[in-house]
Amino acid sequence: MTVRKQIHLAAHVPGTDDTVRSDPRSGSPAEFASFAHLARTAERGLFDFLLVEEGLRLPEHKGRIHDLDVVGRPETLTVLSALAAVTERLGLAAAACTAFHEPYELARRLATLDHLSGGRAAWNAVTSPDARTAENFRRLAHPDPAGPPEAPDCAGTVRDPLARAAEFVQVARELWDSWSPEGTPRPFAYRGRHFDIAGEFTVPRAPQGHPVVIGSADSPQDRELAASAADVVLTRHGTPEESRAVYGDVKGRLAAYGRAPQDLRIMPGVSVVLGDTAAEAQERAATARRERISPQNAIVALERIWGVDLSAYDPDGPLPDIDPDPGSTLVRGRARAAELLAVAEMWRTLSREKGLSIRQTVIEASPRQSFVGTPQAVADELDELVRTDAVDGFVLLPHPTPGGLDEFVDRVVPLLQERGTFRTEYTGTTLRSHLGLPEPVWKG
Known part of the structure; x- marks a missing residue:
C-alpha cells in the first residue's frame, strides 16, 4: 500500500488588521473570544498550530492611526498562554522580532508557554525590523566606542538584523539546554558579537526539548x-x-548542517475562497477584494505610492496625473524613486486600458486570493502541491477573522482526510509530534 505524503496545516492571525470591519462576521482583534474561536476551529480541524503575529505598532497614515485599520493588538505570548487553557493539542506559535527582545527574556517566556501548554509552543523568529516600529523601542547607540558595531542606533533599529537573529536563536537554544532532561540546572555564559550574558536560567527544560523555531525564506540569507x-x-x-x-x-x-529533509517543514501563507461552483467562488473572491478596498482605503493606498495628499481626489474619479514624490514621509522607507514610478505607471496603464477609477484600479491591482474554487478543486490543488514537493503544507489566513476558517475546516479538511493525505486524529501531544519533527538532542 502506497503511503501518501501528509499535508501540514496551520492558521495565521496577522499583526495588523486583515479583516473587514463592516463585515458582520468580523470579530474584535482585541477580544479573547476572537482568538479562542479561531484556535478552537483550528484544533477541530486538527491543524498543527496557530501563529499569532506580534503587532508592535498600530497602522497609521499621515501621522494618525487609520480608523479603518486595527485599533488594538494584545501582547502575543499572553494571548497564547490563555489559549493553552482552552485547547488541548493545537500548537501555539508566537511571532517575536529578534530586534526588539533579549534572548533571556524571550527564551524564558517561550519555555514557560511550552510548559503551560504541555509541549505546544513555537517561535517565529522575525528578523526584519522596520523603522516605524523601532521608534517604539528608541534607545541610544552603544556608549562604548569600542563596542560592537551592530549596537542599535538612535532609532532603535539593528544594523545587521540577520546576524543578530542567528545569534539570538543560538543563545536561546543554549538557555533551553542549560537544564538537563532530568531537571538539573547549570549556569550559562555566552559572549558573542551581539550578546554578552551569564547567569542561571529559571525554567526547566521544555516538554518538547526546545519550542519549535519558525523561520522565513525571503532571501538567500534567510534560507541559510x-x-x-x-x-x-x-x-x-x-x-x-x-x-x-x-x-x-x-x-x-540542510545537509551542510547535518540535517535531513524531513527535519524541516516548508509552509507558504495562503488564502482560500470557496464556493459551490467555480463561478460562485470567483464572485465571492471579487466581493472580498471590493470590501477590503473602501473609498477611504483606496485614497490611502494611492497616497502611499504617490507620496502626496490626495484627500481632495474622488475615489470614483481618475488617477492623478502627477508623478510620485519618493522623498515624501508618506512613503518613507517603502521604495526607491524608480520603484514608485514603475508602480504608478503600471496603475495608470491598468486604469487607462480598463477604464477604471481610483478605487477600481486599487481593487484590480490588489493581490488575489491564493486558492479560489469548489472544496474539491481546492483540495486537489493543495494535495498536488504537497505531493510534487512544492511545499509540505500551508498556513491559512482566514477571512473574515475569526470565522473565516470554519468553512475550510468543514468542507475541505474532510476531503483531504478521505484521500488519506491529512490526519483523522492527533496521534501525539506536542507540536513536534504533529509536525513529525525529531526532538532536539540535549547538549550536556
Whole structure:
C-alpha cells in the first residue's frame, strides 16, 4: 500500500488588521473570544498550530492611526498562554522580532508557554525590523566606542538584523539546554558579537526539548539561517515552479548542517475562497477584494505610492496625473524613486486600458486570493502541491477573522482526510509530534 505524503496545516492571525470591519462576521482583534474561536476551529480541524503575529505598532497614515485599520493588538505570548487553557493539542506559535527582545527574556517566556501548554509552543523568529516600529523601542547607540558595531542606533533599529537573529536563536537554544532532561540546572555564559550574558536560567527544560523555531525564506540569507536553525519555514505563495525552486533550495542546504529533509517543514501563507461552483467562488473572491478596498482605503493606498495628499481626489474619479514624490514621509522607507514610478505607471496603464477609477484600479491591482474554487478543486490543488514537493503544507489566513476558517475546516479538511493525505486524529501531544519533527538532542 502506497503511503501518501501528509499535508501540514496551520492558521495565521496577522499583526495588523486583515479583516473587514463592516463585515458582520468580523470579530474584535482585541477580544479573547476572537482568538479562542479561531484556535478552537483550528484544533477541530486538527491543524498543527496557530501563529499569532506580534503587532508592535498600530497602522497609521499621515501621522494618525487609520480608523479603518486595527485599533488594538494584545501582547502575543499572553494571548497564547490563555489559549493553552482552552485547547488541548493545537500548537501555539508566537511571532517575536529578534530586534526588539533579549534572548533571556524571550527564551524564558517561550519555555514557560511550552510548559503551560504541555509541549505546544513555537517561535517565529522575525528578523526584519522596520523603522516605524523601532521608534517604539528608541534607545541610544552603544556608549562604548569600542563596542560592537551592530549596537542599535538612535532609532532603535539593528544594523545587521540577520546576524543578530542567528545569534539570538543560538543563545536561546543554549538557555533551553542549560537544564538537563532530568531537571538539573547549570549556569550559562555566552559572549558573542551581539550578546554578552551569564547567569542561571529559571525554567526547566521544555516538554518538547526546545519550542519549535519558525523561520522565513525571503532571501538567500534567510534560507541559510532557516536551514541551520529552523524547524518550519514560512514562504510566500507563488507558482508551482517557483515553490518547487524555493523548496529545493532550502531543503538542499540542510545537509551542510547535518540535517535531513524531513527535519524541516516548508509552509507558504495562503488564502482560500470557496464556493459551490467555480463561478460562485470567483464572485465571492471579487466581493472580498471590493470590501477590503473602501473609498477611504483606496485614497490611502494611492497616497502611499504617490507620496502626496490626495484627500481632495474622488475615489470614483481618475488617477492623478502627477508623478510620485519618493522623498515624501508618506512613503518613507517603502521604495526607491524608480520603484514608485514603475508602480504608478503600471496603475495608470491598468486604469487607462480598463477604464477604471481610483478605487477600481486599487481593487484590480490588489493581490488575489491564493486558492479560489469548489472544496474539491481546492483540495486537489493543495494535495498536488504537497505531493510534487512544492511545499509540505500551508498556513491559512482566514477571512473574515475569526470565522473565516470554519468553512475550510468543514468542507475541505474532510476531503483531504478521505484521500488519506491529512490526519483523522492527533496521534501525539506536542507540536513536534504533529509536525513529525525529531526532538532536539540535549547538549550536556
